[in-house]
Amino acid sequence: DAGVTQSPxxxxxxxxxxxxxxxxxxxxxxxxxxxxxxLGQGPQFIFQYYEEExxxxxxxxDRFSGHQFPNYSSELNVNALLLGDSALYLCASSFSPRQxxxxxxxxxxxxx
Amino acid sequence: TQLLEQSPQFxxxxxxxxxxxxxxxxxxxxxxxxxRQEPGEGPVLLVTVVTGGxxxxxxxxxxxxxxxxxxxxxxxxxxxxxxxxLYLCAGVGQNFVFGPGTRLSVLP
Numbered sequence: 572d573a574g575v576t577q578s579p580x581x582x583x584x585x586x587x588x589x590x591x592x593x594x595x596x597x598x599x600x601x602x603x604x605x606x607x608x609x610l611g612q613g614p615q616f617i618f619q620y621y622e623e624e625x626x627x628x629x630x631x632x633d634r635f636s637g638h639q640f641p642n643y644s645s646e647l648n649v650n651a652l653l654l655g656d657s658a659l660y661l662c663a664s665s666f667s668p669r670q671x672x673x674x675x676x677x678x679x680x681x682x683x
Numbered sequence: 684t685q686l687l688e689q690s691p692q693f694x695x696x697x698x699x700x701x702x703x704x705x706x707x708x709x710x711x712x713x714x715x716x717x718x719r720q721e722p723g724e725g726p727v728l729l730v731t732v733v734t735g736g737x738x739x740x741x742x743x744x745x746x747x748x749x750x751x752x753x754x755x756x757x758x759x760x761x762x763x764x765x766x767x768x769l770y771l772c773a774g775v776g777q778n779f780v781f782g783p784g785t786r787l788s789v790l791p
Contacts, residue, residue, distance in 0.1 A: 627778050629778060663725075674727070
C-alpha cells in the first residue's frame with residue numbers, strides 16, 4: 572500500500588521562474604493539503620483540496636496556486652519565484668478534510 | 684489567527700532520562716495531533732487527542748490534551764536514541780496549524 576508520493580524530490584530554480592510540484596495521495600484518501608516548511612520551522616499550511624476544489628487557504632499570496640485531479644492527485648504551482656520560497660514543500664493526504672494526515676517526504680525547492 | 688507555541692525549542696538529554704515537551708495556544712482546537720519528523724522525511728503522525736483532559740499512551744510516550752483544549756503535553760519515559768527527532772504539535776481549527784517544533788536529541 573503506497574503512501575503519499577511527491578515528485579520531484581529536489582528542484583533548483585532561479586528567481587522569477589515558475590515551478591510545479593506533484594503529489595499522489597495515499598490509497599483511499601480524497602483530500603490533499605500542501606505545506607511549506609522553512610529550515611528549522613514547523614510546516615505552514617498553504618491550502619487544502621477536496622473534491623477538486625480549494626477548500627481552505629492559509630496566508631500565502633496568489634503566486635501559490637494548486638489543482639486537484641479526478642484521481643485525487645494534486646499539483647502545487649508557484650509563480651514568480653522569490654529567494655524566500657526556498658523550503659521543503661510537503662503534501663499530506665487524508666480520508667476527509669479534517670481527519671489525521673499522512674505526509675509525503677516532500678520536495679526540497681532551492682531558489683538561486 | 685490561531686498560533687501554537689512549543690517549548691523547549693531544543694532539548695538534549697542522555698539515554699534513560701525522562702522529558703516533557705509542551706504545546707500551547709490561546710485558541711481552542713477541536714483536536715490536536717502530535718507528529719515526529721526525522722531529517723529528510725515528512726512528519727509521521729503519533730497520536731490525535733480530541734477530548735479535553737484526554738490522556739493517551741503509546742508505549743513510552745504519554746500525551747495529554749488540556750481541559751480547555753488549548754494546550755497539550757508529550758512525556759517520554761526512559762528516552763532512547765531512536766526517539767531523536769523533531770516533535771511537532773498541530774491543532775485542528777479553521778485550518779491545520781503547526782507549532783515550530785521541539786528538536787529532541789537523545790544521546791547514548
